[in-house]
Structure formats: C-alpha cells, structure tokens
Amino acid sequence: MTHAFSQPVFSPTSQAPGLPTMPTGWPIGSYDTYAEAQRAVDHLAGKDFPVQDVTIVGVDPLLVERVATRLTWGKVLGGGAMSGAWFGLFVGVLLSLATPGPVFTPILIGVLSGVGFGLAFAAANYAVMRKRRNFISHSQLVARRYDVLCQPRNAENGRNLLAQLAMSGRHDL
Incomplete structure (x- = not known):
C-alpha cells in the first residue's frame, strides 16, 4: 500500500524556491568593480x-x-x-472626495493636521535618538572584487572571449 506522504517533499539535497544558494561554475574573469564585471557579461552576450x-x-x-x-x-x-504635509494632502484629498461641500476645506485641514503631526513625531524621534545618532547616512553593499563564473561546459570559450576583450582594451562596451 502506497501512502501519499511516502515521498519526501523536501530533501536535504533539494532547494526551496527563492532561498539563497551558493554559486557554481568556474571563474572566467575577475574585476575590481561591478561595472567592469557587468561590461564583461555584456561583451559575452554580444558574442552570442x-x-x-x-x-x-x-x-x-x-x-x-x-x-x-x-x-x-x-x-x-x-x-x-x-x-506630514504630503500625508495630510493625501488624506485631505481622500476626504474631499467623500465629503459634500467645499472641496478645499478637507484638503486644508488634512495638510495642516499632517504638518502638526509630522512636526510632533519628528521632534519626539529626534529628541530620543539625538544622543545616539546625530547624522544622516546612506548604506551600500559592495565587494572587494567581482568574479564572473561560468558553468564548465562553456567556461573555456567564455575565458577566451573575455581575454579578447582585455587585449582589445575596450572600456566603452
């Protein structure tokens, strides 16, 4: 007798869709910037x-x-x-569509209320966070180098094409 659950749904060797996996392939090029690696792949694509x-x-x-x-x-x-003004404007426009009478009154009330709440929340947040973080910054994930990997069946051809690109000295691809 066979049960519906006799086959494993997820085995240790299979991967669930969307989960990160380690890359496979042989290195065919290594570059200092992502733009250079992207240019190399564009070159490969241009060579079919x-x-x-x-x-x-x-x-x-x-x-x-x-x-x-x-x-x-x-x-x-x-x-x-x-x-706060932008959020208040959004709410005010929505209210003006559902409220009979003057259109601008709900919009004006929404903008003024939004400014008030925006000021209050920003001031409260800054007062609490000021001693720990007194600057604005932007984070970015970068790498020391970017390797281009290729599946073994096409790695030699890819390496040859990238060597031709390097020898041509073209950087405007």
Whole structure:
C-alpha cells in the first residue's frame, strides 16, 4: 500500500524556491568593480555566448555607510513638516472626495493636521535618538572584487572571449 506522504517533499539535497544558494561554475574573469564585471557579461552576450550559464559573484562583501550630513533641529523639523504635509494632502484629498461641500476645506485641514503631526513625531524621534545618532547616512553593499563564473561546459570559450576583450582594451562596451 502506497501512502501519499511516502515521498519526501523536501530533501536535504533539494532547494526551496527563492532561498539563497551558493554559486557554481568556474571563474572566467575577475574585476575590481561591478561595472567592469557587468561590461564583461555584456561583451559575452554580444558574442552570442549563452549568458544563462554566467554568474557575477561579489567576493568579500562590505557594508559601506557614507555620511551625508549632520542632523540639526531645523533639518529634522523641516523634514517632518514636509512628510506630514504630503500625508495630510493625501488624506485631505481622500476626504474631499467623500465629503459634500467645499472641496478645499478637507484638503486644508488634512495638510495642516499632517504638518502638526509630522512636526510632533519628528521632534519626539529626534529628541530620543539625538544622543545616539546625530547624522544622516546612506548604506551600500559592495565587494572587494567581482568574479564572473561560468558553468564548465562553456567556461573555456567564455575565458577566451573575455581575454579578447582585455587585449582589445575596450572600456566603452
């Protein structure tokens, strides 16, 4: 007698869709920037290379946080007022569509209320966070180098094509 559950749904060797997996393939090129690696793959694609066998791998990832500016009460309150005004405008427009009478009254009330709440929330947040973080920054994930990998069946051809690209010295692809 066979049961519906006699076959494993998920075995240790299978991968669930969407889960990260280690890249496979042989290295056919290594580049200092992602743009250079992307240019190499574009070159392969232009030579009718089967690019579905290619993977770009960032090696030694780094999280880089670039500081943009120092926070001040003026910047914080200005940003809070603007974001509150936009949200208030959105709510006011929605209310004006559902409210009979003058169209601008709900919009004006929404914008003014949004500015007030935006100022209050921004001030409260900044007052709490100010001692721990007094700047704005932007984070970016970068790698020390970018390797281009290819499945073994096409690796030699890919390596030859990338060597031709390197010898041509073209950087405008």
